[in-house]
Amino acid sequence: MKILYPFVAVLGLIVIAAVGSSIGMEALFGIVFPYLALLIFIGGFINKVVGWAKSPVPFRIPTTCGQANSLPWIKQDMLDCPSTTPGVIGRMVLEIFLFRSLFRNTQADVYDGPKLRYGSSKYLWLFALLFHYSFLVILVRHLRLFADPIPFFVNILEFADGFLQIGAPHIYQSDLVIIGAIALLFLRRILLTNVRYISLPADYFPLFLIFAIAVTGMLMRYVTRVDVVNIKTLAVGLATFKPVIAGDLGMMFYIHIFLVSTLLVYFPFSKLMHLGGVFMSPTRNLANNSRMVRHINPWNDPNLKPHSYASYEDEYREFMVDAGIPVDKELPAETPAAEEA
Amino acid sequence: MANMKVGELGVSVAREPSLMTGAVPSKDWWDVPAVFKPGNFCYPAKPEMVEYHSKSLPGKFGESRVWDPQSDDWKLPENWKEIIINGLKERLDKFRSLKIFMDCCVRCGACADKCHFFLGTGDPKNMPVLRAELMRSIYRNEFTKAGKILGKLAGAREMTFGVLKEWFMYFYQCTECRRCSVFCPYGIDTAEITMMARELLHLVGVGTNWILEPAANSNRTGNHMGLQPHTLKENMEYLCDDIESITGIKITPSWNRKGAEILIINPSADVFAEPGIYTCMGYLLLFEHIGLDYTFSTYASEGGNFGSFTNNELMKRLNAKMYAEAKRLGVKWILGGECGHMWRVLHQYMDTMNGPADFLEMPKSPLTGTVFENAASTKMVHLTEFTADLIRHGKLKIDPSRNNHRRVTYHDSCNPARAMGLLDEPRYVLKNVVNSFHEMPENTIRESTFCCGSGTGLNTGEIMDLRMRAGLPRANAVQYVKDKHDVNTLSCICAIDRATLTALVDFWVPGTQVCGVSELVGNALVMDGEKERESGLRFEPLEGMEG
Ligand code: SF4
Ligand code: SF4
Numbered sequence: 001m002k003i004l005y006p007f008v009a010v011l012g013l014i015v016i017a018a019v020g021s022s023i024g025m026e027a028l029f030g031i032v033f034p035y036l037a038l039l040i041f042i043g044g045f046i047n048k049v050v051g052w053a054k055s056p057v058p059f060r061i062p063t064t065c066g067q068a069n070s071l072p073w074i075k076q077d078m079l080d081c082p083s084t085t086p087g088v089i090g091r092m093v094l095e096i097f098l099f100r101s102l103f104r105n106t107q108a109d110v111y112d113g114p115k116l117r118y119g120s121s122k123y124l125w126l127f128a129l130l131f132h133y134s135f136l137v138i139l140v141r142h143l144r145l146f147a148d149p150i151p152f153f154v155n156i157l158e159f160a161d162g163f164l165q166i167g168a169p170h171i172y173q174s175d176l177v178i179i180g181a182i183a184l185l186f187l188r189r190i191l192l193t194n195v196r197y198i199s200l201p202a203d204y205f206p207l208f209l210i211f212a213i214a215v216t217g218m219l220m221r222y223v224t225r226v227d228v229v230n231i232k233t234l235a236v237g238l239a240t241f242k243p244v245i246a247g248d249l250g251m252m253f254y255i256h257i258f259l260v261s262t263l264l265v266y267f268p269f270s271k272l273m274h275l276g277g278v279f280m281s282p283t284r285n286l287a288n289n290s291r292m293v294r295h296i297n298p299w300n301d302p303n304l305k306p307h308s309y310a311s312y313e314d315e316y317r318e319f320m321v322d323a324g325i326p327v328d329k330e331l332p333a334e335t336p337a338a339e340e341a
Numbered sequence: 342m343a344n345m346k347v348g349e350l351g352v353s354v355a356r357e358p359s360l361m362t363g364a365v366p367s368k369d370w371w372d373v374p375a376v377f378k379p380g381n382f383c384y385p386a387k388p389e390m391v392e393y394h395s396k397s398l399p400g401k402f403g404e405s406r407v408w409d410p411q412s413d414d415w416k417l418p419e420n421w422k423e424i425i426i427n428g429l430k431e432r433l434d435k436f437r438s439l440k441i442f443m444d445c446c447v448r449c450g451a452c453a454d455k456c457h458f459f460l461g462t463g464d465p466k467n468m469p470v471l472r473a474e475l476m477r478s479i480y481r482n483e484f485t486k487a488g489k490i491l492g493k494l495a496g497a498r499e500m501t502f503g504v505l506k507e508w509f510m511y512f513y514q515c516t517e518c519r520r521c522s523v524f525c526p527y528g529i530d531t532a533e534i535t536m537m538a539r540e541l542l543h544l545v546g547v548g549t550n551w552i553l554e555p556a557a558n559s560n561r562t563g564n565h566m567g568l569q570p571h572t573l574k575e576n577m578e579y580l581c582d583d584i585e586s587i588t589g590i591k592i593t594p595s596w597n598r599k600g601a602e603i604l605i606i607n608p609s610a611d612v613f614a615e616p617g618i619y620t621c622m623g624y625l626l627l628f629e630h631i632g633l634d635y636t637f638s639t640y641a642s643e644g645g646n647f648g649s650f651t652n653n654e655l656m657k658r659l660n661a662k663m664y665a666e667a668k669r670l671g672v673k674w675i676l677g678g679e680c681g682h683m684w685r686v687l688h689q690y691m692d693t694m695n696g697p698a699d700f701l702e703m704p705k706s707p708l709t710g711t712v713f714e715n716a717a718s719t720k721m722v723h724l725t726e727f728t729a730d731l732i733r734h735g736k737l738k739i740d741p742s743r744n745n746h747r748r749v750t751y752h753d754s755c756n757p758a759r760a761m762g763l764l765d766e767p768r769y770v771l772k773n774v775v776n777s778f779h780e781m782p783e784n785t786i787r788e789s790t791f792c793c794g795s796g797t798g799l800n801t802g803e804i805m806d807l808r809m810r811a812g813l814p815r816a817n818a819v820q821y822v823k824d825k826h827d828v829n830t831l832s833c834i835c836a837i838d839r840a841t842l843t844a845l846v847d848f849w850v851p852g853t854q855v856c857g858v859s860e861l862v863g864n865a866l867v868m869d870g871e872k873e874r875e876s877g878l879r880f881e882p883l884e885g886m887e888g
Binding site: 112 | 352355362437442451454460468474485487495519526571598599640658662692697711733763764766789
């Protein structure tokens, strides 16, 4: 069920777009939905990030993954346990661009004894890296459709991406990589028992969706051979707020763009928001300097005081005096008779 | 159930059907109820404890009552769901961490096999990701659109009594060790989620006695053991007598002395319980050796903060004593002993909650002149930093061969390691005071260190079986160095560790002793005017003196 529902949902989306676009609703799928989706995406994304930002970070709670800044002769791990802003930036760059934490991953086994064994496990890191980077490359490549003239970096990237020059038109490596990476991530999710057990429909849905987006995109490029000029006209139109649908764009295009629209809408309401969250996680983006610099908690209650020393001493004064522990207030003089005795 | 034999427990860890051994439960996790049986839960807080805390923090500990986790009636207040949901809302607004951690998990599973509770029990809900999902599912249902619209498909579910039971069970099977957060690509810290869940549970009067009673003691008597001032002093005197018979040196530490230069705050267990007392003897010898002008305090006689296992407010109240006492006594700065969660609170929360400590001076070692810039604001220095600096400057006369009967490894206590980054100081000290030091395997030390399995108020006898399972990864690594290097001593810098690791190695790695780093320092110190040492601080004969 956990896999079936999202699969059916993606199929459903495809059917909707196919039917809708072929019964004359091209403008709805080609113009209205994309705009709406983008609006929801941007609005939802900002809303979420602002929502996070509204909550304060009362305490400095970085997870320290290396030696802290301490005595001058002890070598600090500047990147995994930063105490300065440049260090934090370094840590975040490693995290965001190289998935530093995932790189640490290990896998544990238990066997008779009982004994535990931990091996390094870099699959998740590798698949995730492949997936995200090929996604990024494809995204940037799409700029050529929206921008006129085409930015130089898009051309460079495209050249590099098509470097292998397999077939005609050239097959981009990123297309192959993303398909492979999604497949591997999916396989990982169903083959590793732990991961399968924790997975929700909400985890399979984006995988299927992105897979379908990639496949329809490739079909358009390599198989059905859509008219790029027409698509570019629409895309530039969309980007300049003067959209026109010029000529037949083909069913595959409408499916593709509808799936993309769905992804955009789904994004801010789902775990995909990890894109924003990774920048804001307080265990990673804070310097570990809380003993060095005072940090303010906006809701700290200055009236919350400890059980006072005075009442402590009141309770134990006699014992303290007996034991020769200094007190602030002497014992009340007992009856003079007793004292003289 | 409570006290299994090593063989039996070992077999069940490695062979019993569990997610760890490859057996997948046939039901989805939200359909598997939490079942309480003797041995798998900590006893509920006594009503008088709840009442005690409620007096100073009304509403934070719920209604006091006698209740039984095994029963189906926890005598919850009628509007308990409302209390929990409102409490969750309040915390989402107060902690960005919680909001982000509720939204960003991609369920990649990188954290799954990092938790010692999962490794030892194989229970799926002990995977950090699922532990967090126990709360996340409620969050989605109440606070997210996707959850409201898609319900189960988006992983949302309603708050029910069954969920509350799960919370009580699994948020007390998390020692807030933060190991999972090291491996998570977004730094999701399940410990943070556990802390919030425990705050919420306390709101409806669901707390455990082994936390609330020590916390009450800390509040009233100054320390979690409930030691009254004269008892503390007397016991320290016994330790000094022992020191005298071992070394011939008479030490008379001062208590509550105004005008001392430095206030010492250490875990109270170090004054009273084995093997902590030997660590304390180590501190005493060290201070005597360097002629430090220091005082202990009976009022602030606890480093450990049991409040941090309940809620923010109690954590703050207990912690506030340290500064209050430093101010009253007029000391220059504070030196903190070997204690784990004391240091987490100190390092991450103290200055923010109870600072600024502007009545104190910048900590400066009176012997070496080193200024502890890393403690510029909090004005509290860790004993291990202090000792490392002394050794580095050649201020200590050390004879490491006095520890030759010890083959030592080091356990990075979770809090100093993953919440402070205190990793190299203890190693530096150890390498100078012992001749035989061996690291445990790479994935089990430093920031990857494994928890003792019984932190955050779980070191109580009623869950022995669980504790031994949870401590297995740690014990396994000790076994490894024992087999390889004949290690017989497990050193650490945490009082809870000293208590819990002792039980742990007695069970899994018998013949291993647990000690604080300072015990080994004290043993190695060559004191002025001492007599020939024939035994260590435990009266154990030194090498060559066995006869
Ligand atoms: S590692 Fe982080 S993102 Fe991955 S499942 Fe665990 S908590 Fe979620
Ligand atoms: S904080 Fe420690 S005990 Fe808690 S879930 Fe993470 S690894 Fe497990």
